[in-house]
Amino acid sequence: MSNARSLARGHKRLLPLIEYALREGWDVSRTSGGHLRFLKPGLPPIYTSSTASDYRAVRNARAMLQRAQQRAAAETSGEGGDRHG
Numbered sequence: 666m667s668n669a670r671s672l673a674r675g676h677k678r679l680l681p682l683i684e685y686a687l688r689e690g691w692d693v694s695r696t697s698g699g700h701l702r703f704l705k706p707g708l709p710p711i712y713t714s715s716t717a718s719d720y721r722a723v724r725n726a727r728a729m730l731q732r733a734q735q736r737a738a739a740e741t742s743g744e745g746g747d748r749h750g
Contacts, residue, residue, distance in 0.1 A: 669693075672701065676716055682723045686730055701726075708733045 669683040672693055679701070686693050692704040699715040703726075711733060713726040 674715070678720070678723050679715075682713075682726055685727060689730065689734065691730065703730060705733075708737050 669680055669687060672683050672695065673679040683693050683701070686703050690705060694702050694704070695715070696702050696712070701713045701715060703711040703713070711726070711729050713729075714722060
């Protein structure tokens with residue numbers, strides 16, 4: 666597994682995202698096209714751009730990781746029903 670700095674490849678905005686994902690148990694790697702791939706057993710893969718040109722890109726990617734984990738937790742606890750009533 667690569668370390669967070671080598672995965673960020675000089676893009677300072679990506680470093681906190683990668684560090685967060687690694688702390689939460691995600692496997693982070695680069696695709697052949699240079700995008701970031703986040704993998705965690707039992708969850709769908711999440712892809713994000715390799716350069717965080719938009720300041721919201723890192724926030725959006727982190728939110729995707731959090732939502733995937735929350736959905737998986739809800740499904741395993743039996744709450745996986747309709748959220749809208």
